């Protein structure tokens with residue numbers, strides 16, 4: 001027996017035999033071991049729209065945009081807590097093979113009461129958009145507000161309390177854990193710095209409860225087991241497998257100070273890598289307030305087609321490439337090789353005018369989950385037809401043809417300042 005009569009319990013986050021520099025495990029010193037619960041049963045009342053079935057809708061490569069997702073109002077929907085309020089929007093792969101990812105929207109109005117949840121299938125990266133999350137985990141407590149994010153890894157039991165109507169986004173990865181991207185020539189500092197990630201201190205309660213419910217998402221389905229005490233009875237812990245939170249305001253933005261548009265990977269906060277070098281199951285990328293200084297450059301995102309899937313959400317404000325239509329609490333999905341880029345308004349506005357140093361994205365925070373997986377949307381994602389923005393494609397339709405083979409400086413001819421014209425290239429003799 002351990003000091004104070006505690007049980008010792010290991011939580012493994014990597015295979016016992018994972019190389020030392022990747023090995024993750026923690027030791028929990030607790031009042032009772034986690035095994036002290038009744039048998040698992042399929043959770044009563046179904047699982048809402050939490051799923052890992054990614055073959056239930058017909059494939060559709062269209063650019064997709066969702067209006068802000070509804071938050072259940074207490075009066076109409078009754079009490080909906082965090083677990084009951086999770087709806088899967090899209091995903092790919094299979095937790096049984098430990099390969100894939102899912103993107104969920106959570107929207108709730110009540111705290112989880114005498115209930116804890118854990119994910120047997122993978123890790124959650126949680127991005128609150130409205131309302132603060134008061135999270136109790138086996139490792140201690142975390143308060144996570146909009147503009148902060150947290151990661152709760154596979155197996156860690158947690159409870160979410162909220163103050164009112166609460167909404168956010170959640171990226172689930174089956175393959176591996178999130179980590180900081182390497183910095184290469186950037187050097188030892190920059191992007192998200194390790195010192196800004198906060199891990200909870202042990203917190204425990206010695207509380208007997210008649211029917212405490214433990215919920216586990218296992219192979220995509222929700223299971224419930226009862227026990228007669230709170231699972232938050234870990235008095236002390238040590239190790240390197242623990243949940244953490246991060247405030248996005250601490251992100252040190254790197255960008256060009258000369259010309260051209262850097263790819264958005266320069267804004268990567270965390271990455272979950274696949275087995276292919278440099279290829280992410282999920283990159284969590286943010287578009288923070290920053291200075292835009294690029295000369296002779298169209299500064300907003302370029303028009304592009306990507307071999308990765310791009311899901312975007314908005315925490316607050318707006319997104320420079322689409323000032324209208326993409327709203328906080330809503331989302332977009334630009335699937336593999338589906339063309340996208342700034343809407344017509346953005347193109348016209350940013351192709352003219354003087355390129356002075358300028359604050360970009362002030363008072364806003366958009367983010368992207370970028371994945372090498374080809375995401376399928378769930379029936380829930382398309383069922384809410386009033387949430388799918390059927391008009392989305394129209395934001396590009398006014399894009400005009402500007403080509404004029406007789407006039408090289410079309411912008412100038414149209415009255416734009418010289419500063420926005422592309423640099424004159426040296427002619428080959």
Ligand SMILES: O=C(O)Cc1cc(O)ccc1O
Nearest residue numbers: 263264300301302310321340
């Ligand atoms: O599509 C988007 O809006 C995200 C994005 C931003 C950017 O600056 C470059 C590429 C990219 O995919």
Ligand SMILES: [Fe+2]
Nearest residue numbers: 304310334340
């Ligand atoms: Fe993109």
